[in-house]
Amino acid sequence: MERKGMRTTRKPERIGQLLTVAAAAAQSLARERLRPLGLTPRGWAVLSALAEEGPRPQIDLAAATGTDRTVMTYLLDELERQNLIERARDLSDRRSYQIHLTRRGEETHRRVASELAAQVDTLLRPLDAPDRRQLADLLARVADGWALREGALAQPTRSSQALAALDTLAGSDSSPKRRTRRPTRSRVV
Numbered sequence: 001m002e003r004k005g006m007r008t009t010r011k012p013e014r015i016g017q018l019l020t021v022a023a024a025a026a027q028s029l030a031r032e033r034l035r036p037l038g039l040t041p042r043g044w045a046v047l048s049a050l051a052e053e054g055p056r057p058q059i060d061l062a063a064a065t066g067t068d069r070t071v072m073t074y075l076l077d078e079l080e081r082q083n084l085i086e087r088a089r090d091l092s093d094r095r096s097y098q099i100h101l102t103r104r105g106e107e108t109h110r111r112v113a114s115e116l117a118a119q120v121d122t123l124l125r126p127l128d129a130p131d132r133r134q135l136a137d138l139l140a141r142v143a144d145g146w147a148l149r150e151g152a153l154a155q156p157t158r159s160s161q162a163l164a165a166l167d168t169l170a171g172s173d174s175s176p177k178r179r180t181r182r183p184t185r186s187r188v189v
Contacts, residue, residue, distance in 0.1 A: 022123075029119040033112060038082060042067060042075055044112070047084060047101065051109040055100040057090060084108055 010018075027041065034044055045065040050056070053064070062072040076099060079085040084105035087097040101109065124132055 025123055026120065029123060030116055033115050033119060037108065037112065039108075039112070040075075042071070043079055043084075046072075046075055046079060046099075047105060047109045048113070050085065050099060050101045051106065051113075055088075055098045057093075057096045058087075058099055059096075061099055079105070 030041060030044070034040065039047075042065070045067070046061060049061060049064045056064070058072055058076065059069060061067075061076075062069045065072075067075065076085060076087070080087065082104075083102055086100050086102050088100055090096045090098045124135070127135065
């Protein structure tokens with residue numbers, strides 16, 4: 001499976017290392033774009049979750065992004081200070097708030113999503129369209145399996161936040177699917 005001129009070996013026992021290198025490269029590219037906007041990868045995950053699936057309670061947003069509820073409060077405070085999100089009292093449960101993107105949050109998400117997709121395109125340049133689709137499918141299965149293991153999802157879903165840019169590049173349909181969420185344990189992202 002070695003391609004001519006390539007030095008990276010593709011032994012199954014190296015898959016963890018290869019995933020780590022690819023993830024580090026993707027995160028580095030994302031940070032380059034997010035930092036000037038005052039966004040972090042976690043803040044970006046919140047904006048993406050709201051853009052993809054609409055307003056939701058804070059606890060659901062925490063579960064969708066794999067973020068501890070306490071950390072989520074801090075993230076939302078920061079995003080609210082930047083006028084990217086707003087909290088509105090939930091009319092069906094006055095004890096909780098629905099988190100919404102502001103107009104500025106929607107515009108920021110649209111602009112950054114296309115720029116991040118271009119950066120991911122740079123990362124995935126060695127892959128043709130079928131390889132990209134296959135990579136997106138395989139990574140989605142891994143991410144969904146992990147989410148199930150961690151209790152973030154009651155059932156697997158095709159679209160994971162971390163794979164949105166890959167889905168776009170692969171040209172696959174990643175329209176949001178209905179999920180059943182339960183609170184998750186804290187995970188470092």
